[in-house]
Amino acid sequence: MPKLRIPWKSIRWSNTIFLLSTLIVALTAVPAYLWHEGLPRIQIIMFFVLFIATGMSITLGYHRLFSHRAFQASWPVRFLTLVFGAAAFENSALAWAADHRRHHKFVDNEEDPYDATKGLFHSHIGWILFKSQEDSSLDLVRDLQKDRLVAWQNDYYLPISITVGFALPAIIGGIWGGWSGALGGFLIPGVARLVLVQHFTFCINSLCHSIGRQPYSSACTARDSAIMAFVTFGEGYHNFHHTFQHDYRNGLKPWQFDPTKWTIWILHKLGLACSLRRVPQERVLLAEIKEQQRCLAKELQTYPNRLSEPIRSRLHAAQLRIHEAFGQWELREAEYCRVLERKIEASREKLIELRQELRNSRDRFRIAIHDWRESYRLALDHFAAHAAA
Numbered sequence: 001m002p003k004l005r006i007p008w009k010s011i012r013w014s015n016t017i018f019l020l021s022t023l024i025v026a027l028t029a030v031p032a033y034l035w036h037e038g039l040p041r042i043q044i045i046m047f048f049v050l051f052i053a054t055g056m057s058i059t060l061g062y063h064r065l066f067s068h069r070a071f072q073a074s075w076p077v078r079f080l081t082l083v084f085g086a087a088a089f090e091n092s093a094l095a096w097a098a099d100h101r102r103h104h105k106f107v108d109n110e111e112d113p114y115d116a117t118k119g120l121f122h123s124h125i126g127w128i129l130f131k132s133q134e135d136s137s138l139d140l141v142r143d144l145q146k147d148r149l150v151a152w153q154n155d156y157y158l159p160i161s162i163t164v165g166f167a168l169p170a171i172i173g174g175i176w177g178g179w180s181g182a183l184g185g186f187l188i189p190g191v192a193r194l195v196l197v198q199h200f201t202f203c204i205n206s207l208c209h210s211i212g213r214q215p216y217s218s219a220c221t222a223r224d225s226a227i228m229a230f231v232t233f234g235e236g237y238h239n240f241h242h243t244f245q246h247d248y249r250n251g252l253k254p255w256q257f258d259p260t261k262w263t264i265w266i267l268h269k270l271g272l273a274c275s276l277r278r279v280p281q282e283r284v285l286l287a288e289i290k291e292q293q294r295c296l297a298k299e300l301q302t303y304p305n306r307l308s309e310p311i312r313s314r315l316h317a318a319q320l321r322i323h324e325a326f327g328q329w330e331l332r333e334a335e336y337c338r339v340l341e342r343k344i345e346a347s348r349e350k351l352i353e354l355r356q357e358l359r360n361s362r363d364r365f366r367i368a369i370h371d372w373r374e375s376y377r378l379a380l381d382h383f384a385a386h387a388a389a
């Protein structure tokens with residue numbers, strides 16, 4: 001049996017003591033409190049309010065707003081996500097974004113702080129408990145350092161996190177139910193909520209890189225999973241996210257569970273957020289098709305005789321048509337955007353003409369996609385028939 005060797009010298013003691021002690025308290029003192037005192041309604045309400053506030057501050061604030069600049073937000077949104085994000089005890093937004101931008105830049109490589117290829121334990125919590133590399137350079141977050149609220153949260157991170165994460169629920173619990181209520185506030189919406197939020201959000205780095213499908217790209221380990229989306233406030237559509245990291249959506253399809261996206265959209269409607277970034281649907285479709293083409297090419301390498309020559313040439317022709325149609329659409333879109341940004345002077349008639357051309361090129365691209373899908377389905381049927389024979 002292999003011996004478990006603990007690299008004592010690389011332990012980050014403050015992180016390890018904090019994460020272990022909160023976990024132990026959540027597993028021992030919390031059930032003991034519930035056994036003796038029951039579960040008052042105020043504790044349930046505080047637990048859910050703080051759970052959602054701190055969890056969403058990480059996904060909406062730390063992640064999509066600060067790390068990816070997927071939208072812009074007014075100061076109350078930035079302030080609240082910074083204050084409640086601190087109560088998730090996952091570091092300041094500045095340090096969190098530095099790690100996260102490095103994760104996207106060097107995904108699955110040595111430089112990636114939570115490199116998923118090093119195993120589930122490392123990507124989930126091991127990278128926090130053990131020092132395996134230098135801390136992320138702040139060079140990647142120079143833009144965020146200019147944000148005065150982000151800089152303030154970075155300077156006072158610990159007092160903010162302790163006040164909002166532990167003291168606030170204890171004080172409210174105390175007002176409601178005396179010393180027993182204060183203890184309950186510290187234990188249930190404080191410690192138990194914290195452990196749950198941390199492990200749910202840690203799953204984005206671990207399970208979201210190992211469970212699910214890769215419809216947009218298999219270039220890295222990130223995956224899309226509806227189950228993971230339920231426990232990560234919508235971040236489970238991680239394959240889409242790694243393919244289009246600046247999009248404010250993770251769950252692209254209307255039926256996909258992405259409460260972070262819905263909240264950003266509501267904030268936008270309320271005038272509290274603007275400049276929501278979305279990748280055009282055409283680029284998403286092209287990414288999906290490219291991934292299907294890559295899988296097919298891989299299959300054909302293993303089983304070169306499973307497709308007849310006519311189907312191969314039909315696929316090849318459909319592929320060429322897609323790339324040509326996409327190239328045309330891309331040109332038209334760039335021209336139309338330049339006119340809209342007033343980098344090119346154009347009359348009203350010219351604008352209408354450009355819009356129509358863009359629409360036509362989009363239609364041609366959609367037809368080419370439809371052709372490709374037909375050919376692809378035919379190829380899959382042939383593969384299945386050959387495999388069954």
Ligand SMILES: [Zn+2]
Pocket residue numbers: 103204205209222238242
């Ligand atoms: Zn990731």
Ligand SMILES: [Zn+2]
Pocket residue numbers: 063067068100104241245
């Ligand atoms: Zn990200």
